Amino acid sequence: MKKLAVLLFASATALIAGCAGGLGSKDYSREQARNVQEVQMGVVEAVRAVKIEGTKSVVGPAAGAVVGGVAGSTVGGGRGSVVGATVGAVLGGVGGAAAEEAVTRQDGVEITVKLDSGRVLAITQAADEEFRVGDRVRVLTGGGVTRVTR
Numbered sequence: 001m002k003k004l005a006v007l008l009f010a011s012a013t014a015l016i017a018g019c020a021g022g023l024g025s026k027d028y029s030r031e032q033a034r035n036v037q038e039v040q041m042g043v044v045e046a047v048r049a050v051k052i053e054g055t056k057s058v059v060g061p062a063a064g065a066v067v068g069g070v071a072g073s074t075v076g077g078g079r080g081s082v083v084g085a086t087v088g089a090v091l092g093g094v095g096g097a098a099a100e101e102a103v104t105r106q107d108g109v110e111i112t113v114k115l116d117s118g119r120v121l122a123i124t125q126a127a128d129e130e131f132r133v134g135d136r137v138r139v140l141t142g143g144g145v146t147r148v149t150r
Helices: 002-018 059-073 079-104
Strands: 038-052 106-115 120-126 136-142 145-149
Touching: 038 120, 106 136, 120 145
Parallel strands: none
Antiparallel strands: 038 106, 038 136, 106 120, 136 145
């Protein structure tokens, strides 16, 4: 039974890690593809490293609850195993949620851009491209998403 719990935990961790990754400056969702984007030119005024919080879906808590329930059911016998499974499922769900958020958290960057129009914007995105103060950049806006590119 313990081997099954370990196998389930490893599978859940792989599933959560597979969901990791966000949209960076070079990544587009299906909904964003083939849509018009407004392009504005500007100059980077400031760059600041940030952390982008991870996802909070039902996958982490569900996987954790299954693993915790199976592991908890190995405790005691009879009613003890039912109580163990219940407590294990609850604790596993909480742990799974925390694990999912931690695994999918990513480094980000907040880029302050002064547009040629004089307007100043701050855009936060995945840190998948390096920007420096003084860089000439494009700010793309469309479909509810804004990103900075070269």
